[in-house]
Amino acid sequence: MRITKEYDERRTEILDTAERLFHIKGYDKCTVNDILNAIGIAKGTFYHYFKSKEEVLDGIVSRYKEIVVSKAHQILNIDAISPEEKLMRTFMAMRITNQIDGDMLEDIHKPENALLHKKILNQIVSDMAPLLTKIIKEGIEKGAWNCKYPLEYMQIFLVASLTLTDEGIFEMDADSQMKIMVALISILEKMLEVPEDSFVKLFMQNQ
Numbered sequence: 001m002r003i004t005k006e007y008d009e010r011r012t013e014i015l016d017t018a019e020r021l022f023h024i025k026g027y028d029k030c031t032v033n034d035i036l037n038a039i040g041i042a043k044g045t046f047y048h049y050f051k052s053k054e055e056v057l058d059g060i061v062s063r064y065k066e067i068v069v070s071k072a073h074q075i076l077n078i079d080a081i082s083p084e085e086k087l088m089r090t091f092m093a094m095r096i097t098n099q100i101d102g103d104m105l106e107d108i109h110k111p112e113n114a115l116l117h118k119k120i121l122n123q124i125v126s127d128m129a130p131l132l133t134k135i136i137k138e139g140i141e142k143g144a145w146n147c148k149y150p151l152e153y154m155q156i157f158l159v160a161s162l163t164l165t166d167e168g169i170f171e172m173d174a175d176s177q178m179k180i181m182v183a184l185i186s187i188l189e190k191m192l193e194v195p196e197d198s199f200v201k202l203f204m205q206n207q
Helices: 007-025 032-039 043-049 053-076 083-093 102-108 111-141 150-164 174-191 198-205
Strands: none
Touching: 007 032, 007 043, 007 053, 032 043, 032 053, 053 083, 053 111, 083 111, 083 174, 083 198, 111 150, 150 174, 174 198
């Protein structure tokens, strides 16, 4: 008997299965046929939802990205906190190591999943930079700080922070990681022309 499923349910099933197979075999070694056989669907059904294996990968990437972006939106909508507090909370929310299961994070960092890793970082920078820019502009309007290039500075800051704090790229002990975080926040203070240690104190309070 043929089983039919609602669009979203079938799409989710394909993503779930592909993610599990990427975990087992790695993205490069996993084929569309592997996904089809694991679910028990025809090629036509697969291509109704996704044009290629890479498009499936993009769907998986969107899941990780939405974890971070959703948290950031929640923080942006809190009216009762200062721009400084919003910035620090958002900075902490974008740390992917805090948002994703440890085993899955380890899989993302495997050499065979390099494309997945690259796409996740790219999407987080692309989606988070405008959100951080909103906070920067809010702070400028309220006289909390000055910033000549809000979007560009946030893009630079995101790339630096996501790369340097990525345990799959740089292996560090806890003390070295903390020093990097404090140094990044010190750079942010200079970007926004605020007194030294203004954000560092907030960062430490949010640990």
